[in-house]
Amino acid sequence: MGKLARFGKVLLNSFVAIWRGEFLLRLRAGRFLAHILYTFLLFGLIIWVSLLIDTSMNTVEKNEKRIAELRMEQSVLKFDMTRAEGRAAVARRLEKMGSPLQEPEKNATLITR
Amino acid sequence: MSEGKKRKDRIGITLYILYRLLVLVSIVVVAKILYLQLFFRPNPQIADALTPPHRCKVLEPARGNILDRDGRILAISSPSYQIYMDCTVMKRHFADAKDPAEGARLEKEWLDKARELSKELARVFPEKNADRYYREIKEGRERGRKYLMLGHPVDKPTCDRIRQFPLFREGQYKGGIIVKQIIERKYPYGSLARRTIGFIRDESSNIVNRDIGLEGKYDAILKGEEGQEWLRKCDYGLVRDFDSTFVQATDGQDIRTTLDIDLQAIADRVLREQIEEEHELEAACFGLMEVKTGALRVMVNLMRDPTSGGRFSEISNMLINRRGEPGSVFKTVTLAALLADGHLRTLEQTIPTNHGIVHGTRIHQDDHITSFERRNHTSVISMYDGFKMSSNYVMATWAINKYGRNPEAFSERINSFGIGQRFDFDIVGLASPFIAGPANRKPFTTTDLGTVAYGYSTLFSPIYTLMFYNAIANKGRVMKPYLVEQVEKDGIVTDRRGPIILRDSIFSPAVADTLTRALRAVTSEGTATVLKNARCVVAGKTGTARIAYDDRHYIDELGRAKNQGSFVGFFPADGEPLYSVICVVYSKLSHRSFYGGTIPARTVKNFIDELERTDPKFRTRL
Numbered sequence: 001m002g003k004l005a006r007f008g009k010v011l012l013n014s015f016v017a018i019w020r021g022e023f024l025l026r027l028r029a030g031r032f033l034a035h036i037l038y039t040f041l042l043f044g045l046i047i048w049v050s051l052l053i054d055t056s057m058n059t060v061e062k063n064e065k066r067i068a069e070l071r072m073e074q075s076v077l078k079f080d081m082t083r084a085e086g087r088a089a090v091a092r093r094l095e096k097m098g099s100p101l102q103e104p105e106k107n108a109t110l111i112t113r
Numbered sequence: 114m115s116e117g118k119k120r121k122d123r124i125g126i127t128l129y130i131l132y133r134l135l136v137l138v139s140i141v142v143v144a145k146i147l148y149l150q151l152f153f154r155p156n157p158q159i160a161d162a163l164t165p166p167h168r169c170k171v172l173e174p175a176r177g178n179i180l181d182r183d184g185r186i187l188a189i190s191s192p193s194y195q196i197y198m199d200c201t202v203m204k205r206h207f208a209d210a211k212d213p214a215e216g217a218r219l220e221k222e223w224l225d226k227a228r229e230l231s232k233e234l235a236r237v238f239p240e241k242n243a244d245r246y247y248r249e250i251k252e253g254r255e256r257g258r259k260y261l262m263l264g265h266p267v268d269k270p271t272c273d274r275i276r277q278f279p280l281f282r283e284g285q286y287k288g289g290i291i292v293k294q295i296i297e298r299k300y301p302y303g304s305l306a307r308r309t310i311g312f313i314r315d316e317s318s319n320i321v322n323r324d325i326g327l328e329g330k331y332d333a334i335l336k337g338e339e340g341q342e343w344l345r346k347c348d349y350g351l352v353r354d355f356d357s358t359f360v361q362a363t364d365g366q367d368i369r370t371t372l373d374i375d376l377q378a379i380a381d382r383v384l385r386e387q388i389e390e391e392h393e394l395e396a397a398c399f400g401l402m403e404v405k406t407g408a409l410r411v412m413v414n415l416m417r418d419p420t421s422g423g424r425f426s427e428i429s430n431m432l433i434n435r436r437g438e439p440g441s442v443f444k445t446v447t448l449a450a451l452l453a454d455g456h457l458r459t460l461e462q463t464i465p466t467n468h469g470i471v472h473g474t475r476i477h478q479d480d481h482i483t484s485f486e487r488r489n490h491t492s493v494i495s496m497y498d499g500f501k502m503s504s505n506y507v508m509a510t511w512a513i514n515k516y517g518r519n520p521e522a523f524s525e526r527i528n529s530f531g532i533g534q535r536f537d538f539d540i541v542g543l544a545s546p547f548i549a550g551p552a553n554r555k556p557f558t559t560t561d562l563g564t565v566a567y568g569y570s571t572l573f574s575p576i577y578t579l580m581f582y583n584a585i586a587n588k589g590r591v592m593k594p595y596l597v598e599q600v601e602k603d604g605i606v607t608d609r610r611g612p613i614i615l616r617d618s619i620f621s622p623a624v625a626d627t628l629t630r631a632l633r634a635v636t637s638e639g640t641a642t643v644l645k646n647a648r649c650v651v652a653g654k655t656g657t658a659r660i661a662y663d664d665r666h667y668i669d670e671l672g673r674a675k676n677q678g679s680f681v682g683f684f685p686a687d688g689e690p691l692y693s694v695i696c697v698v699y700s701k702l703s704h705r706s707f708y709g710g711t712i713p714a715r716t717v718k719n720f721i722d723e724l725e726r727t728d729p730k731f732r733t734r735l
Contacts, residue, residue: 021132057352071175072294075191076269082186082301087378087727104726107648 167345174337177365179310179327181374187310191299193266196275197291200253200261229279238264266295305377307427309412324541334600337365367601371408380411383719387712393703398431400579404690406612407592436544436572440658441503442681443568447512450526452627453620456515460497460631469506474560479506500631501639509563520562524550531591531616532581539596547572578681579695586683586690588625591616633686640710647718648725653682655709673702680713684721
């Protein structure tokens with residue numbers, strides 16, 4: 001019997017066994033039931049961990065976006081603060097608020113010992 | 114066969130049939146998979162649409178800040194928000210409504226909200242009125258405009274407020290609001306030191322000169338490095354693909370400059386006060402340098418801007434790039450050469466007045482000398498008197514007498530001061546100096562030697578002159594003017610620049626003291642007496658030069674000339690000097706002369722007075 005015929009016979013027997021529902025029994029897969037269950041457990045774990053990674057990565061992305069927004073807000077606040085603390089800006093604000101406080105026009109009297 | 118066994122068999126048969134059905138289905142599935150894998154060729158467009166997208170995202174680094182000496186921000190990148198509107202939202206939906214009357218009602222309601230929106234927009238962007246905004250939105254809706262720009266970029270609070278306007282508060286798909294974030298470079302101190310701080314040119318700009326100021330020169334440091342990440346799609350949206358490469362963006366570093374923004378503000382104000390009403394002035398600049406280090410604390414460059422109605426703006430860095438004949442401020446260089454070479458022992462040494470005529474040259478008669486002769490009934494003049502009155506005759510005569518037979522020695526001595534050589538400066542555009550001498554001008558005549566002695570036939574930008582006067586204040590040590598103190602990353606110094614000595618000793622401290630005495634004479638009884646009443650003792654020299662307006666002529670056919678008036682010096686001159694200072698004004702073609710002893714000297718005086726009034730540190734150091 002040629003190799004091809006033998007392979008064909010094995011294929012046919014396997015199909016008949018599958019059709020009858022005896023394939024795993026003929027292979028005596030029952031001996032490896034624990035291993036099969038373990039393998040499926042690993043498959044399950046892989047899927048579960050992948051989902052966890054996706055969830056975490058999504059959180060990372062959201063946080064990165066938030067951090068970028070906060071950095072932007074910080075730069076705006078820094079800019080506003082710097083602009084507001086300039087001497088001219090302070091003088092303008094004081095004047096607007098009706099304060100008589102101004103830059104000195106005369107030197108301060110220096111008291112020496 | 115018992116009843117229970119029969120039931121068991123029925124269950125078994127049912128399961129058996131189910132099993133076989135599943136086997137048949139699995140055969141079909143496997144066959145379909147094989148077909149799909151081996152023979153099926155999908156439509157490429159559908160394949161693209163169904164393939165989970167992997168896309169490369171460029172991570173933009175944050176640009177570094179430019180800081181003043183105290184860490185105050187001079188330039189920062191900050192976002193602005195431009196509002197656009199998709200005018201077509203819901204239009205199709207309303208048009209396709211089952212009940213046309215209901216559709217028309219909804220469309221009218223949408224337009225009514227757009228009218229309310231227009232009123233609010235007119236308050237935020239008053240350049241157009243509410244009717245105009247409404248018309249644009251309505252026309253945009255009719256013509257199918259999906260990207261109508263509204264107003265100008267706004268800050269975050271304003272953007273948030275706009276989001277709450279009628280219609281816009283319904284979101285992008287119903288209200289049509291589109292917000293685009295733009296990262297802008299902002300300068301909290303407005304126009305102060307703008308030319309020194311510089312600009313960032315848009316890549317699409319046609320302007321070739323991109324190296325403007327510190328922004329241009331230090332772009333590589335400020336910009337940082339782009340990063341890259343690959344994104345994949347998951348159930349939650351796009352997330353980083355950890356199986357692909359990821360390059361973190363490196364943010365730009367900060368540049369801490371030597372500029373003092375408070376001093377800059379004072380200098381800018383006092384200079385503007387002096388020049389704004391002078392309609393015949395075209396430009397002015399002011400520089401302040403720390404004597405010990407060479408750190409530039411102030412760089413004001415004001416030039417009339419034709420695009421803003423001739424107002425003074427920071428549009429050219431004249432302190433470093435405006436090269437011209439310095440005029441009388443160069444006489445100090447000649448005096449330093451004579452002293453350093455031992456040709457002049459004291460300032461009291463005299464020469465004959467000769468009615469101000471330098472024999473054997475084409476140098477014009479010096480009117481100062483004839484006046485001096487009349488006033489003092491004398492026929493001799495000391496260097497002290499000649500210098501303080503800024504006599505061309507005195508300086509030319511001394512130079513010709515001592516170097517006439519060997520002009521190379523004069524050139525060598527001047528070159529040894531370091532002012533004839535270009536140095537590496539922190540911003541692009543430093544003009545190279547030129548001093549006429551036997552090596553670069555043939556024939557080098559006696560007239561040439563005489564004119565060099567009083568500041569013509571030479572070309573300098575003001576910063577070279579300032580550097581030389583700083584060396585006098587520093588007892589002969591030439592410090593390189595610099596602008597960048599250090600490079601910082603998150604407040605940690607990564608590269609410290611700082612002071613650099615260009616020449617350790619160009620003349621002895623005794624020569625420096627003699628020069629200081631001569632310069633003090635100028636401010637106490639010479640051409641800059643306006644500084645006599647300054648809050649501290651100032652030593653300095655005025656200079657008034659005519660500018661060759663077309664590289665050859667000094668006076669046009671109407672008798673008008675372009676003048677350059679300068680004052681350069683240092684203060685306090687009675688103790689340890691803290692700052693050296695220069696102020697130069699440039700006139701248009703005019704019949705008026707702008708002397709160094711007027712506007713520039715007054716500006717320096719006002720600056721010192723205000724500095725003393727407002728800066729307690731300065732007072733303490735005095």
